[in-house]
Amino acid sequence: MAGKLEGKIAVLTGAAQGIGLAVATRYAAEGATVVLSDIDGDAVQAAAEGIGGSASAITADVTSEEQVAALIAEVVAQHGGLDIAVANAGVATVQPAVGMSLADWRKVTSVNLDGVFLTLTHAAGAMAASGGGALVTIASVTAQAGSPLISSYAAAKAGAVNLTRTIAIEMREHGVRANAICPGFIDTELVKPHKKTFADALGLEAMGIPDFDAFIAMKQGRYGTEAEVAALATFLASDRAGFCTAGEYNLDGGLRASLL
Amino acid sequence: MSDLELEGRLAHVTGAASGIGWAIAQRLAAGGARVAISDMDEAGAKARAAELGEGHFGVGCDVRSMDQVTAAIAATTDALGGLDLFVNNAGVEIGKPMVETEEEEFMTLVDINVTGVFRCSKAAVPALAAAAASGRDAAIVNIASVAGVGGCPLLSAYCASKAAVIRFSEVCAIELRDAGIRVNAVCPAFIDTPMVQRLAPAVAAMTGMEFGDVVAVKQGRYGTLEEVAEVVAFLGSDEAAWTTGSHYVLDGGISGGLL
Numbered sequence: 001m002a003g004k005l006e007g008k009i010a011v012l013t014g015a016a017q018g019i020g021l022a023v024a025t026r027y028a029a030e031g032a033t034v035v036l037s038d039i040d041g042d043a044v045q046a047a048a049e050g051i052g053g054s055a056s057a058i059t060a061d062v063t064s065e066e067q068v069a070a071l072i073a074e075v076v077a078q079h080g081g082l083d084i085a086v087a088n089a090g091v092a093t094v095q096p097a098v099g100m101s102l103a104d105w106r107k108v109t110s111v112n113l114d115g116v117f118l119t120l121t122h123a124a125g126a127m128a129a130s131g132g133g134a135l136v137t138i139a140s141v142t143a144q145a146g147s148p149l150i151s152s153y154a155a156a157k158a159g160a161v162n163l164t165r166t167i168a169i170e171m172r173e174h175g176v177r178a179n180a181i182c183p184g185f186i187d188t189e190l191v192k193p194h195k196k197t198f199a200d201a202l203g204l205e206a207m208g209i210p211d212f213d214a215f216i217a218m219k220q221g222r223y224g225t226e227a228e229v230a231a232l233a234t235f236l237a238s239d240r241a242g243f244c245t246a247g248e249y250n251l252d253g254g255l256r257a258s259l260l
Numbered sequence: 261m262s263d264l265e266l267e268g269r270l271a272h273v274t275g276a277a278s279g280i281g282w283a284i285a286q287r288l289a290a291g292g293a294r295v296a297i298s299d300m301d302e303a304g305a306k307a308r309a310a311e312l313g314e315g316h317f318g319v320g321c322d323v324r325s326m327d328q329v330t331a332a333i334a335a336t337t338d339a340l341g342g343l344d345l346f347v348n349n350a351g352v353e354i355g356k357p358m359v360e361t362e363e364e365e366f367m368t369l370v371d372i373n374v375t376g377v378f379r380c381s382k383a384a385v386p387a388l389a390a391a392a393a394s395g396r397d398a399a400i401v402n403i404a405s406v407a408g409v410g411g412c413p414l415l416s417a418y419c420a421s422k423a424a425v426i427r428f429s430e431v432c433a434i435e436l437r438d439a440g441i442r443v444n445a446v447c448p449a450f451i452d453t454p455m456v457q458r459l460a461p462a463v464a465a466m467t468g469m470e471f472g473d474v475v476a477v478k479q480g481r482y483g484t485l486e487e488v489a490e491v492v493a494f495l496g497s498d499e500a501a502w503t504t505g506s507h508y509v510l511d512g513g514i515s516g517g518l519l
């Protein structure tokens with residue numbers, strides 16, 4: 001049976017592991033030619049080899065305009081065009097906003113907002129030149145609410161969502177769609193190191209909640225999986241979602257829907 | 261990858277004798293689901309089910325009546341052998357200024373678009389929970405509208421009702437999560453159905469633009485029935501197994517842009 005992305009050329013940032021790798025793997029299984037990029041060159045090379053087939057890897061740091069421009073140009077040169085770009089690369093630091101240095105703030109916003117800007121703007125230009133395409137930003141539900149200890153992360157994600165919407169409107173007449181996915185917590189390397197810090201800051205023990213995992217089970221049923229993000233990213237990148245643009249798609253087990 | 265992501269699912273779609281509901285029913289059936297079609301137009305519902313062919317089911321049901329809703333859902337579980345996907349699609353519109361809207365017509369709209377969703381959801385939960393308890397993905401998909409996301413002049417009752425559906429979906433999602441039932445809303449912009457044809461003259465007169473130009477400027481083009489059905493099929497499949505309490509827009513950007 002034909003895949004949902006048969007014949008499409010896709011590029012993904014931050015695809016050496018975690019969500020980005022899961023999306024790349026699913027895209028390839030759906031018939032797309034995938035180019036994985038990441039700041040970690042060895043890891044992304046291994047990731048592409050793991051997928052096999054026509055998958056390939058290019059090292060790129062999304063905070064560098066030169067490297068992002070070169071990434072997109074190389075994809076177009078190698079494959080004759082670009083149909084799908086996933087702005088996925090992201091980092092997080094955990095510390096209160098008050099007292100944070102500008103340098104610390106920018107460690108996160110340079111990747112999660114500037115990096116998304118560079119990825120979307122360069123990819124959209126290439127797509128417009130080849131008749132259109134789909135941009136998918138991996139944002140976060142933290143874009144939609146105050147998120148203690150991760151101010152730089154959440155603010156950058158809110159900015160990334162809004163930028164995605166704006167590019168969608170600007171590029172509509174060029175056949176470029178742009179949408180943001182807002183996942184709740186997925187148990188990846190981005191989250192694992194910080195569980196204890198969150199649990200302490202939220203005072204879970206005093207509330208009788210044993211640890212962060214138990215808290216997650218209460219708030220969003222369970223952790224989501226990378227594969228579930230990949231399923232939504234596949235839907236939004238496919239022609240099935242032809243009228244979906246400038247949207248924000250939550251995937252969070254109900255986390256954002258509840259005030260409690 | 262299989263195109264039959266809904267193989268074996270047992271679905272019910274309300275208001276499915278025409279327009280978007282009928283497109284959803286066709287898409288679910290094409291995805292491998294067995295579908296119960298209900299509508300206050302009983303003959304229409306039965307004719308549509310016959311069109312889908314063997315294994316599908318049609319039943320009359322006015323969502324303003326709790327008795328009819330209860331009976332239609334019981335008939336569905338009898339005919340299909342269960343229920344794991346319920347699509348609340350039946351809905352109506354009023355297109356006139358708020359001050360010209362009569363109390364009675366406002367109340368009728370709410371009775372269908374909001375209370376109807378409540379009646380069907382409440383009545384469907386036992387069968388959906390039974391499906392979930394047996395290890396299947398169980399879901400409710402509510403057809404709201406971008407009119408529930410942003411204000412649209414001439415649609416006061418309609419916008420209020422669709423905003424209510426979005427918020428109602430969120431609460432149901434939280435309350436029903438432990439029972440294994442997912443609840444999401446879908447928010448289409450203007451789709452070329454009989455409903456929109458009825459609204460077009462009033463919107464055109466108010467904006468001083470051809471209705472087609474309003475659509476082109478604000479959302480690029482009309483969305484299609486098939487595009488709405490695709491979003492419903494996605495949310496109704498186990499591909500979306502962790503998606504609950506969300507509302508997914510498909511609107512060509514009408515709600516995502518400011519100007």
Ligand SMILES: NC(=O)c1ccc[n+]([C@@H]2O[C@H](COP(=O)([O-])OP(=O)(O)OC[C@H]3O[C@@H](n4cnc5c(N)ncnc54)[C@H](O)[C@@H]3O)[C@@H](O)[C@H]2O)c1
Pocket residue numbers: 013014015016017018019020037038039040060061062063087088089090091111115138139140141182183184185186187188189190191
């Ligand atoms: N894990 C979650 O709970 C969660 C929730 C919502 C959103 N997200 C988002 O999903 C995306 C992927 O996160 P993940 O959970 O898979 O994390 P991860 O840490 O497992 O993977 C992130 C990847 O991005 C790469 N990367 C970091 N900085 C980069 C840079 N400057 N240029 C290029 N690549 C860079 C890393 O090398 C790594 O391979 C991120 O944008 C994250 O914010 C994650």
Ligand SMILES: NC(=O)c1ccc[n+]([C@@H]2O[C@H](COP(=O)([O-])OP(=O)(O)OC[C@H]3O[C@@H](n4cnc5c(N)ncnc54)[C@H](O)[C@@H]3O)[C@@H](O)[C@H]2O)c1
Pocket residue numbers: 274275276277278279280281298299300301321322323324349350351352372403404405406447448449450451452453454455456
């Ligand atoms: N057409 C659009 O642009 C658009 C956009 C967003 C949302 N929607 C929503 O999609 C849904 C379907 O709309 P449509 O455009 O297909 O409209 P439609 O008028 O073409 O079809 C509506 C169907 O619902 C049935 N119905 C009406 N009242 C009912 C009742 N009390 N009980 C049972 N069935 C009843 C009708 O008989 C008809 O078959 C509605 O909820 C509508 O609000 C439509």
